[in-house]
Amino acid sequence: MPVNIPRSLPARRTLTDENVFVMSTERADHQDVRPLSIAILNLMPTKIATETQLLRLLGNTPIQVEITLLAMRSYTSRNTAPEHLDAFYRSFDDVRDEKFDGLVITGAPVELMAFEDVAYWPEMCEILDWSRTNVHSTMHVCWGAQAGLYRHYGIDKHALDAKMFGVFEHEVHVPTARIVSGFDDTFFAPHSRHTGTDVADVEAHPDLEVVATSTEAGLYLAQSRDGRQVFVTGHPEYDRDTLAGEYERDVERGLRVDVPAGYYPDDDPTQRPRHGWRSHAFLLYANWVNYGVYQGTPYDLDLIGVDGAGSAPAGTDPTSPDD
Incomplete structure (x- = not known):
């Protein structure tokens, strides 16, 4: 089923060319279903690229999704045209009285700063x-x-000795968690960050579970035990060339930066990067939309947050013999 986005959004042409199923509001209005209402708080400076990456993943589910793009009112992006923001984005003030089935909060280039x-x-x-x-x-x-x-659990980040930069192998620790339904025991995903979160801090919190980690990159995927809060420390949404663009940018700035680990064949930046995380990125978002959102959200959006409305999103499958 399609993701419902405006006809003039730049991501639309890219996704259509890739044969991703997108739909106009006019066509969606003639379908007798309630689409999921998902907001994206886009904090990335490369807003149009990030929109396209996330919409590509959200558009690969069997459920119609209606997207609301959000930007901060207290900070004006310097890398995105004001006309684009005015045309496609809303502020938190615009939606604070609304309810959504799902919300995606992106990364931001502020990680070395105290919150x-x-x-x-x-x-x-x-x-x-x-x-x-x-x-x-x-x-x-x-x-x-x-x-x-x-904010939710009081778990702070810490600075890393060197930037965690590249594509790393990860291991699933809770195979019965719905968010990793269908995942292989090990999988690859990109990271690009200067800070980290200690796995032990997350494991110690009674309301959280660690779902997947990497020997090199540390914590990758965690969630609240009711499945309503999902935390991904990497960038599964990244395109094949995103890390290459970041690497070339830093080199041009004269920064000391290592070649992204596990990314270029033979660590040679003149070669085409490998794209070895795409399938698990699609699966992660499909699982979230299906199990985390669709299976639990009430049909009436106004009932979100009301005790007893809907059902808890699927976290770990209680019927699994491995649980």
Whole structure:
């Protein structure tokens, strides 16, 4: 089923060319189903690229999805045309009285700053607190995951000795968790960050479970035990060339940066990068949309956050013999 996006959004042409099923509002209005309402809080400077990456993944599910793009009111992006933001984005003030089946919170290039020093941290706290009552399930990505773990559970990030940069192998620790349904025992995913979250801190919290980690990259996937909060410390949404673009940018700036690990054949940046994480990226988002959102959200959006409405999103399958 398609993701419902405006006809003039730049991502639409790219996704259509890739044969991703997208739909206009006019066509969606003639289908007798309630689409899932999912908001994307896009904090990345490369907003159009990030929109396309996330919509590609959200458009590969059997459920119609209606997207709302959100930007911070307390910070103006310097890398995206104001006309694009005005045409396609809403502010938190516009939606604070609305409810959503799902919310995706992206990463942001502010990870080396203390949370409280980020210009839009007060607004971020508002949104994170609001999400607990107005959103059925939230997917937090990279810095968004760190911010969510800090605000909701008091788990802080820490600076790394060197940038975690490349594509790393990960191991699934909770194969019965619905968020990794269909995953292989091991899988690959990209990371691009200067900070990390200790696995032990997440394991020690009674309301959280660690679902997947990497020997090299550490924590990758965790969730609340009811499945309503999902935390992904990497960037499964990245395109084949995204890490290459970041590497070339840093080299041009004269920064000391290593070649992304496990990315170029023979670590040779003149060669085409491998794209070995695509299938698990699609599966991760499909599982979240299906099990984390669709299977639990109430039909009436107004009932989200009301005790007894809907059902808890699927976390770990209680019927599995391995549980």
